[in-house]
Amino acid sequence: MIIVMQPNADKEQIKYVEEQIKAFGFQAHPIYGEFKTVIGAIGDKTGFDPQVFLNMPGVETVVPIMKPYKLVSRELKSDNTIVDVNGVKIGGEKLISIAGPCAIESERQIMDIACAVKKAGADMLRGGAYKPRTSPYTFQGLGEDGLKLLAQAGRETGLRVVTEVVDPRDVELVASYADMLQIGARNMQNYRLLQEIGASKKPVILKRGISATIEEWLMAAEYILYNGNPNVVLCERGIRTYETATRNTLDLNAIPLLKELTHLPVIVDPSHATGLWRLIPSVSMGVIAAGADGLIIEVHNDPSHALSDGPQSILPERFAELMVNLKALAAIIGRSI
Numbered sequence: 038m039i040i041v042m043q044p045n046a047d048k049e050q051i052k053y054v055e056e057q058i059k060a061f062g063f064q065a066h067p068i069y070g071e072f073k074t075v076i077g078a079i080g081d082k083t084g085f086d087p088q089v090f091l092n093m094p095g096v097e098t099v100v101p102i103m104k105p106y107k108l109v110s111r112e113l114k115s116d117n118t119i120v121d122v123n124g125v126k127i128g129g130e131k132l133i134s135i136a137g138p139c140a141i142e143s144e145r146q147i148m149d150i151a152c153a154v155k156k157a158g159a160d161m162l163r164g165g166a167y168k169p170r171t172s173p174y175t176f177q178g179l180g181e182d183g184l185k186l187l188a189q190a191g192r193e194t195g196l197r198v199v200t201e202v203v204d205p206r207d208v209e210l211v212a213s214y215a216d217m218l219q220i221g222a223r224n225m226q227n228y229r230l231l232q233e234i235g236a237s238k239k240p241v242i243l244k245r246g247i248s249a250t251i252e253e254w255l256m257a258a259e260y261i262l263y264n265g266n267p268n269v270v271l272c273e274r275g276i277r278t279y280e281t282a283t284r285n286t287l288d289l290n291a292i293p294l295l296k297e298l299t300h301l302p303v304i305v306d307p308s309h310a311t312g313l314w315r316l317i318p319s320v321s322m323g324v325i326a327a328g329a330d331g332l333i334i335e336v337h338n339d340p341s342h343a344l345s346d347g348p349q350s351i352l353p354e355r356f357a358e359l360m361v362n363l364k365a366l367a368a369i370i371g372r373s374i
């Protein structure tokens with residue numbers, strides 16, 4: 038880190054800061070300027086809070102140089118992490134597609150959709166049993182009954198299944214039915230949940246929080262790795278901006294930037310990013326071109342009667358069409374699907 042002294046800092050104050058840098062176990066490298074002195078503090082100290090220098094007399098600012106996250110960073114591990122979800126590998130050359138309804142509604146519904154997306158070439162089935170709904174008056178999910186239906190649909194189609202867990206106390210239960218867990222946008226900073234999922238070692242999709250910066254998102258992933266689980270897939274699902282024409286604003290920048298910052302796989306959820314089913318095919322093509330490792334898409338066989346997120350759900354036939362186009366795109370960018 039670099040400690041920038043105030044223009045009027047005197048020799049005593051500069052000396053004191055240099056001594057403190059050394060006392061904390063760093064090397065001090067001062068540059069004495071005519072108006073301002075800056076002091077580089079060199080050393081590797083995990084868990085050290087650079088803010089402590091701000092309380093010292095004469096200090097103006099502290100500029101951290103190293104990233105606050107370690108385990109998720111490319112600096113630590115340069116090769117891509119491939120997350121293996123019982124045989125489905127996320128983060129390799131092959132793009133992955135996860136499709137299914139927002140919520141599991143009935144045996145018929147999840148079975149029909151599972152068969153349709155399987156036929157279209159999906160790798161995994163999604164479906165929520167515990168729904169974090171904005172309104173308490175809307176459908177909250179079928180709970181454990183929903184998990185049973187999802188697991189059954191997975192068994193009968195051979196698709197791996199992913200579902201959201203909203204409460205740290207449910208991690209074990211949900212993990213007993215699902216191949217992969219999902220942490221929803223609203224829970225990205227639920228640290229107890231992150232710790233619990235870290236300990237479970239179950240592969241997990243970590244969605245970006247509605248107003249989370251990329252650094253906050255990577256710090257959330259860091260929690261999971263720190264607690265023992267390296268199987269994290271990041272999912273960009275749009276952030277809230279001043280724009281109201283779409284449900285959220287997809288942060289396309291995040292994809293190539295994350296590829297620089299972290300070794301973790303990155304997928305995109307165009308359904309929650311846009312909120313509009315008509316936009317899903319073009320946005321899906323765009324994010325794959327930008328370097329995403331896959332997609333998670335809401336597909337419903339009767340969107341107008343869906344119990345949640347109907348307006349952003351595409352029909353199975355549109356999903357099948359999209360898969361054909363993704364295949365052509367994958368060939369151009371040197372990947373497959």
Ligand code: PEP
Nearest residue numbers: 139221222223244274309
């Ligand atoms: C979902 O996947 O259905 C969901 C609730 O997503 P998000 O957490 O991104 O809003």
Ligand code: MN
Nearest residue numbers: 139335345346
């Ligand atoms: Mn949804």
